[in-house]
Amino acid sequence: VVTYNTLIDACCKLRRIDEAFGLFRSMVIKGLEPNLITFNVVLNGLCREGRMKETSGILDEMSRKGYVPDEVSYNTLINGYCKEGNLHQALFLHAEMVRNGLSPGVVTYTSLIDCMCKAGNLNRAIEFLDQMHVRGLSPNERTYTTLINGFSQQGLLNEAYRVLDEMIGSGFSPSVVTYNALINGHCLLGRIEEATEVLQNMDGKGLTPDVVSYSTIIGGCCRNHDVDRAFQLKKEMDHKGILPDAITYSSIIRGLCEQRRLIDAFDVFREMLYTGLPPDEFTYTTLIDAYCKEGDLNRAFDLHDEMIQKGILPD
RNA sequence: CUAAAUGGGA
Numbered sequence: 001v002v003t004y005n006t007l008i009d010a011c012c013k014l015r016r017i018d019e020a021f022g023l024f025r026s027m028v029i030k031g032l033e034p035n036l037i038t039f040n041v042v043l044n045g046l047c048r049e050g051r052m053k054e055t056s057g058i059l060d061e062m063s064r065k066g067y068v069p070d071e072v073s074y075n076t077l078i079n080g081y082c083k084e085g086n087l088h089q090a091l092f093l094h095a096e097m098v099r100n101g102l103s104p105g106v107v108t109y110t111s112l113i114d115c116m117c118k119a120g121n122l123n124r125a126i127e128f129l130d131q132m133h134v135r136g137l138s139p140n141e142r143t144y145t146t147l148i149n150g151f152s153q154q155g156l157l158n159e160a161y162r163v164l165d166e167m168i169g170s171g172f173s174p175s176v177v178t179y180n181a182l183i184n185g186h187c188l189l190g191r192i193e194e195a196t197e198v199l200q201n202m203d204g205k206g207l208t209p210d211v212v213s214y215s216t217i218i219g220g221c222c223r224n225h226d227v228d229r230a231f232q233l234k235k236e237m238d239h240k241g242i243l244p245d246a247i248t249y250s251s252i253i254r255g256l257c258e259q260r261r262l263i264d265a266f267d268v269f270r271e272m273l274y275t276g277l278p279p280d281e282f283t284y285t286t287l288i289d290a291y292c293k294e295g296d297l298n299r300a301f302d303l304h305d306e307m308i309q310k311g312i313l314p315d
Numbered sequence: 316c317u318a319a320a321u322g323g324g325a
Contacts, residue, residue, distance in 0.1 A: 005316045012317095040317045047318090075318040082319095110319040117320095146320045180321040187322090216322040250323045257324095285324045315325090 001027070005037050012045030020045050034065075040072050047080025055080070071097070075107045082115030090115055106132070110143045117150025125150055141167070145178045152185025160185055176202070180212045187220025192229070195220060211237070215248045222255025230255055246272070250283045257290035265290065281312050
């Protein structure tokens, strides 16, 4: 059963949920009883795909077999509904888990805080943080990072840094993710200089900027119509041995398209192919959109066909 | 063996 659970989980994480279901069903055929973890893994697979409707069927199947959802099950579902933007259902499940005698833990609260942040309701996020303290729970590094990201996304950098201080004061070391959230906050305000400073200060904290750190700033430069600076940063990445990914490339392509530099954009696209990085749906959509806007429908259709041929489905 | 946080398109 453990082997199956591991395999099913791996399929879910690779977004091969159909194979996951195949394995799940074949367990029963082989006479293996799925356990609570199996069900949790399957629930998580559905949640990750945004297939929340299908979770009730699995929950029914669970209860038919006599399994009662545990904290992990609830956290999985709460997070799924949060990502879907269904705050109501997330809060309902939070109440239900308490009603069923389960104690929401730090993971539950971090999900709810993230949910509120993404909904732009930072006051509500802080309320949950306070509620955690009342219940004797301590936020962890991820909880703080979630909040810092929430404030950064809203352009409330002072608040974000206040949380950072609190985080450090509580004995936590900000991670690369924490700093990346702050970098993004600076970029969203168009303050690329500051973002770059944060990036540079990371080294002194014993942290190495990663592909996200760079892609964030590259995206920020492109939004500011400064593609040249984006190229500079891309060079710096190459120099440091940080491998760009599809997002890094798509950001640059997007910046070039916006400047109507479609020839350059296509060159970058070719470089991407050349380095063996598979473009994804976003990359294609960016280019197709740009060619359409230029009235070059032939190239747009060529790319459309190319993406289908590569098994990337247009949406 | 399962749950929470950071970057790109329309």
